[in-house]
Amino acid sequence: MKLTINKIALALSAFAVLASTSVFGVSYAAGAKSEYKMEHVHWHFNGPRGSYDRAAVQRGYQVYREICSACHALDYLSFRHLGDKGGPYYDKAYKNPNDNPYVKAFAADWTIKDIDSETGDVIERPGTPADKFPSIFDNDAAARASNGGALPPDLSVIVAARGGGADYVYNLLTAYGLDAPKDLKLTGGLYYNPVMEGGAIAMAPPLADELIEYAPIEVNDHGTIKTIPAPVATVEQMAKDVTEFLAWSADPKMEQRKSLGFATMIYLLILSVLLYFSYKAVWRDVEH
Amino acid sequence: MAGHPSTYEPQYAATRWLDQRLPVIRMGADFMTFPSPRNLNYWWTFGGILSLCLVSQIITGIILAMHYVPHVDMAFDSVQRIRRDVPFGWLLQPMHAVGASMFFLAVYVHMFRGLYYGSYKAPRELLWILGCVIYLVMMATAFLGYTLPWGQMSFWGATVITGFFGAVPVVGESLQQWLLGGYSVDNATLNRFFALHYLLPFVIAGVVGLHIWALHHVGQNNPIGVTPKTKTDTLAFHPFYTVKDAFALCIFLLIFAYFIFYQPDALGHSDNYIPADPLKTPAHIVPEWYFLPFYAILRAVPDKLAGILLMFAAIVVLFVLPWLDTSKVRSMRFRPVARPFFFVFIFFCFILGWCGAGNPDDVAVPIGKGLTFKVLSQISTAYYFAYFLIILPILGMTEKAKERPVSITKSVLGDHAAAPAE
Structure with a gap:
């Protein structure tokens, strides 16, 4: 009898452990009571050995540059990060990303506000790899004024800053054009998007099929230059690519972390086995 | 343990000289020969695990403090800088953040073990109370530390917790303002929280010293709770428990490493990747x-x-x-x-x-x-x-x-x- 009480209590505790750990499982509500089902994408960077799809991150940068950067900044990125190890334009020949010709060209494509050191005047000059990505608006008030009162969030850590991560960003970009529920009042300048909390979003549908034309991508594969043909720029393709880019931007050291993690886990595993046998050897003659 | 005779014999002139003046080597040697009950199970390995957690938090914390900027306009950016540009910052920052969770995981196991095996009963009342003090200071340290990245949860968590003090009758409002250094959570709050977050781990280390002192005075409890009486009831701490602790520690490190390298954000909240905004309350704090x-x-x-x-x-x-x-x-x-x-x-x-x-x-x-x-x-x-x-x-x-x-x-x-x- 007493044994069964103990067993029940143990079972209850086990249940409680499971119930409370389920709290950590990702659960994100997409729009209060919408029918929308979040699409789970098979990201290249998922899983313990996952890495970024270099070509997708490069295309994603093109999407950001040609579309998103009209309103959204990348506060925590510098151009040189694009050529860092693990970055989309990393090249072994240019250990210092500031020398990387791709990075130089992308930086020069942006205009940076600066002070002329001779005259003290505000000037504009082309960017260099050492520059940070510039802010898009002069200040938050200007950003709101240009966007119907809404502040376009910074995108450099957006994938980490939303429950659901990369899936959230991808779904948000593709979930436009659905019929809004009748009880949702959309005031002027707001769009229905079931992924957005509350269902109303100030961002107009940012993507449309073939809004941009992808450039083919050259990848240096062990010394031989391979060309990856440009895919058709569908909404889904662009959403996937820019999400891959933003995932990299939020966690640029992921590949280094995972590879060191793999070595660390193997090391600890071997050490555990050795310590286990040491333990067995030391305690060989001791009953306990 | 009281009555545990020291068996240390200094071998050299230098160690004899030292032993007569400050017997630190003797103390270490006595720790190694400390008679420990022979029936301790794996639940007893968490004391050693917790020591490692504390050391790891202090080392990673000191390095992070060299790069962190305690200012409302720069704190969030400086954490991003640590993760992106500081050499191995991408490793140290998750080690410290995940380390806090692992520290609590271990301390909860340690406490439940004490509760189950009655490790708080005479003569271990003070040992237990010192443990409770450590836990309390750990909670304060963790709360202060969580404020430092200055994300949305940092800010609003700090607002909610310091709000508790405002509920104290009569002096509540003044008390709260005194703690915050102003009318609301702001730069003054962040600065003092950083200062205290740096201070308290050393308070913990001090109380841990007392905790271990008390432990060595009364001896370890054991799974049957029967006090060791004869020589056959105990084993020398080294090598018997050093090797058992080392094995358990290694398994613990495997779990620790899994989170650092593969799930660094799983134990945190995504809202803390949004910079603190005093004008925007998160949906759920x-x-x-x-x-x-x-x-x-x-x-x-x-x-x-x-x-x-x-x-x-x-x-x-x-x-x-x-x-x-x-x-x-x-x-x-x-x-x-x-x-x-x-x-x-x-x-x-x-x-x-x-x-x-x-x-x-x-x-x-x-x-x-x-x-x-x-x-x-x-x-x-x-x-x-x-x-x-x-x-x-x-x-x-x-x-x-x-x-x-x-x-x-x-x-x-x-x-x-x-x-x-x-």
């Missing part, structure tokens, strides 16, 4: 997982002050536990009635954690009209206090304990006890 049970107790009662008092009482009750549990029997193994009550207690601790993460008005269990998180946390809170204030005091007087082994040797060797051990 939730503390880190290790505070969730206390958060549930806080929200179980409608009155703010009562909730806060109840939450503090939940910790205070641990301090007086040695005098609440009236049973002379230490280990739950020999307490057939108290044992199931203990497992139900653990069950409700986890349920409280679950309630702390949930929205009070949401349905937790769909029974009848639906059991809300609020009602569930009220039931769990009631049991939490009943366990300490009613169940343990009464059971100590009424429960008939099972027969305990005469000695550790006898419990290990059974009938062969007559034969010479080893």
